Amino acid sequence: MSGAKEDRPEKQVIPVYFDDDADLGLLDGTIAIIGYGNQGRAQALNLRDSGTDVIIGNIRDAYWDIAVSDGFEVHEIRSAVKRARFVMVLIPDEVQPRVFEESILPEMTSGKVLCFASGYNITFEQLVLPHDFDTILVAPRMIGAGVRDAYVKNRGFYVFIGVHVDISGMAKQYALAISKGIGATKPGGALLEVTFRQEAELDLFNEQCFGPAFGQVLTTAVDVAVEAGYPPEAVLVEIYMSGELAYTLEKIAKLGTLKQLELHSPTSQYGSMSRGIRYANPELRELMQKSLGEIQDGSFAEEFAKEYELDLEILEDMKKMAQDVPIVVLDKEVRERLRYREDA
Numbered sequence: 001m002s003g004a005k006e007d008r009p010e011k012q013v014i015p016v017y018f019d020d021d022a023d024l025g026l027l028d029g030t031i032a033i034i035g036y037g038n039q040g041r042a043q044a045l046n047l048r049d050s051g052t053d054v055i056i057g058n059i060r061d062a063y064w065d066i067a068v069s070d071g072f073e074v075h076e077i078r079s080a081v082k083r084a085r086f087v088m089v090l091i092p093d094e095v096q097p098r099v100f101e102e103s104i105l106p107e108m109t110s111g112k113v114l115c116f117a118s119g120y121n122i123t124f125e126q127l128v129l130p131h132d133f134d135t136i137l138v139a140p141r142m143i144g145a146g147v148r149d150a151y152v153k154n155r156g157f158y159v160f161i162g163v164h165v166d167i168s169g170m171a172k173q174y175a176l177a178i179s180k181g182i183g184a185t186k187p188g189g190a191l192l193e194v195t196f197r198q199e200a201e202l203d204l205f206n207e208q209c210f211g212p213a214f215g216q217v218l219t220t221a222v223d224v225a226v227e228a229g230y231p232p233e234a235v236l237v238e239i240y241m242s243g244e245l246a247y248t249l250e251k252i253a254k255l256g257t258l259k260q261l262e263l264h265s266p267t268s269q270y271g272s273m274s275r276g277i278r279y280a281n282p283e284l285r286e287l288m289q290k291s292l293g294e295i296q297d298g299s300f301a302e303e304f305a306k307e308y309e310l311d312l313e314i315l316e317d318m319k320k321m322a323q324d325v326p327i328v329v330l331d332k333e334v335r336e337r338l339r340y341r342e343d344a
Ligand code: NDP
Pocket: 034, 035, 036, 037, 038, 039, 040, 058, 059, 061, 062, 063, 089, 090, 091, 092, 093, 095, 099, 116, 117, 118, 139, 140, 141, 142, 143, 144
């Protein structure tokens, strides 16, 4: 039977590392941050504040100017790679293959360390690397703004680290040191060692299974309540607009699913526990397994590479069609009625 306990692979116990395991002193050469965007800016500022020598490699655009005004030495990408010992690739995954071929690989002499923030391109063979320099993964489970914010507040965060190629015998130590430099090992943070494949597949699993399934649950709940005659304004505020949902998710992250329940009233606890089992739907499990299968066998990556070649045509069409989906229309109307202000 699919999903039966005996069919499942053995549970792995992965190595986990903390502040004491990482030695910042290993970052004794120049670090080039390639791409000064979401992750690039945050990681560059944090590494500089950790006392390392950071330069930026970027195309000449608005991000270049921001890096200059933040006080960094900024170079064309190829020139930054040439000057650095550690090269951190922080440009979007889909543009990496071309930029890598033209501007990074030619300057990746042996002894340098190449660091990715995502396992996608290596796992799905969008990038095939020669094996003559260390290639590692330091992938924060946190958006760029959060990476900077946590550092400033002296809080750590979770990072998936990994080693793809270890020429020096020190690759893992470099991944630990970079993680420490970006602030991940401050109090509350931890480094989880995974493979590039595990990082890439789990990331896609979250994006393609949990995220959209959760979106469908939310939409269904809104539909059922509106159809039952409750005012749409009240329904949207009750279900997600109040921000209570975001607060609950934050508590789940901090306390765990069961313990956070204690923050709710006994009526809420009884109601959700006694009714919860009704929604344990075997079909949902099968659909998630189907999407996971497409991730694992590479068919999603192949499909997306074709879509990218077509300038994301299908994605643009889907976004246009989504404008007319009832919950999107309703959301817009309700926000107008409630004089919602993004900046408030
Ligand atoms: P961004 O979309 O913020 O872009 C980063 C930089 O890449 C910008 O400076 C951008 O400049 C530049 N860039 C874009 N296109 C090109 C191009 N064709 N040639 C050269 N430079 C280009 O990236 P993210 O920070 O979101 O992602 C960087 C990496 O971090 C990815 O591997 C991602 O998977 C990973 N990651 C991202 C997380 C996140 O929260 N965003 C979380 C964890 C990992 P411009 O746009 O002006 O061209």
